[in-house]
Amino acid sequence: MSGKLLRLVCVAATATGTALAPLPARAVPEPDAERQQVAALLTDLQGLYRKAEEATEAYNATEEKLKKQRAETDRLDRALARARLSLHDSRGAAGRLARQQYQSSTDLSPYVRLLLARDPQHAIEQGHVIGRLAQERAGTVTRLSGAERKAGDLARKARAALDRQLALTERRKKERDEVRTRLHDVEELLASLSREQLTALAEFERKGIAKAQKEFMASGALGSEADVDAGDADGKNGESDGTATGTTVRTPSAEGGRAVRYAVRQIGKPYEWGTEGPRTYDCSGLTSQAWTEAAGTPVPRTSQEQWKQLERIPLDELRPGDLVVYFPKATHVALYLGGGMVVHAPRPGAKVKVSPIAANPVLGAVRPDPGGEPLRRYEPPELPEGATDGSDEGYDGYAAPAPDTSAR
Structure with missing residues (x-):
């Protein structure tokens, strides 16, 4: 490794708070020291x-809440519009009632009119009509009061819903900026490395994954699935690549089989944070879709909620x-294919691919x-050529600029 890479290691360690031992004062480090620096x-x-990825999943969670809040705000706005229309109609009916009462007002009470009536029976029948009219008028007043209360209640809820929507919009903006900041840190570090240095990192990572996969499979964590030899992570040295086209012990449900086929069809599509297809995906966008x-x-939608x-x-x-969910904070997720392999959207700069579990x-x-x-019978989907190619960390063709999601 060149002296430039060693200096970059020190810079990267300082930027991320990682304490590294002082480097030996030699122009070309020993192999062990070189491996230690690559590992760091x-x-x-x-x-x-x-x-x-943590920032991305936080952004995704807020985006989901914002979608639901927008729907709730729209629902309340529609309900408020209907309530106000009903209130308008009730007020119109109340106005007509008031005019009728004014026009038919008299100094004689209904009882006096009944005593003075020439035909008491007819007057009694008229009294029943008057009673029904009184009930209708009371109903009109009750509906008006209820419409006013409902409209007022809906107006308060609509205002509160809009306030929550605005707060979520502001939170989403901050989380979007956080993702961009984090990806800029990654971009700076990767941009400072040469192609040879990136290749060295990718090779070191590949060997680490191969070792972790062999230990994982040998541990028996997958039960009878561990009998399926996943071999070297990249399928070299004549060993099985452990893909879904090999022998698998278990079969999916009908729904699981459809999910697997969908995920396999997305292999080769770019990773993009905050998206869920159909052209680009982040990790939880792929599994949720x-x-x-x-x-x-x-x-x-998010790996944490899954x-x-x-x-x-x-x-x-x-x-x-x-x-399969990864890391202590559940910030990454993949879909299991069988045979100790998963399909996932790994990282910015990478594409949807098949990797060891x-x-x-x-x-x-x-x-x-x-x-x-x-x-009872299951035929695993055939994987496209190059399904396992490329680094899970996205060293090849890193897509540095974060997408502009301000309009979302």
Whole structure:
């Protein structure tokens, strides 16, 4: 590794708060020292990615709340418009009632008119009519009072709903800016590295993932699925690549199978934060669309809510279509294919791809359709060529500028 990369490591460590031991005073570091510095740089870069993904999922959560709040505000506005129209009609009826009372006013009470009437029976019948009219007039007054109360209540709720919408809009703007800041940090670090240095990082990451995958599969965490040899993470050295086209022990439900096929069809599409297709995806945008749109089973939009709301299952019960959640804060999610492999939208600069399940630290798994019966026969979808290619960290073709979502 060049002296320039070593200086960048120190700069990156200082920027992210990572303490590194002083470098040896030699022009060319020893292999062990070089590996340590690459590992430190990779750790810093992964930390920046995680912070960006946390900010992205926070933005997604606020965006979902904002969508619901807009719908609620619109509903209240429509209800208020109807209430005001009803109030207008009630006030018109009350006005007609007042005019009728004024025009038919007399100094004689109904009882005096009854005593003076030539035909008392007819007067009594008229009294019944008068009683009904009185009831109708009372009803008109009651409806007017109720319409006024309802309109006033709806007006207060509509104002409160609008205030909540404005607050969410402001929060979303701050979270959007936070994502952009975090991605700018990643962009700066990556832009300072040469192609050779990026290649060294990607190779170091690949070997780390391969080791983590072998240890994960050997641990028996997947139960009988662990018998399916995932081999080296990139399928080299003549070993199985562990993709969904290999032998799998379990079968998905019908809905899970549709979710898997949908996710596989998205392989190769770019990652873009805050999106859920059809041209670009972030991690939870891919999994939510696979289940909600393709499988017809609604799931939450964000990885945190998917982890929080969906039924959790042991890893040794994973079947294709289940969702694998990563990192302590549940900030990344992938869709399980079988054979120890997942399909996911990894990071900015990367594309939807197939990766080993242990490419990131596994938090756990959830099942969107816990009541779904496994299919008796299941033919895994054929993966497109290059489905496992590329770095999960998006070193190849990093799409630095964050998209402008101010109009969303």
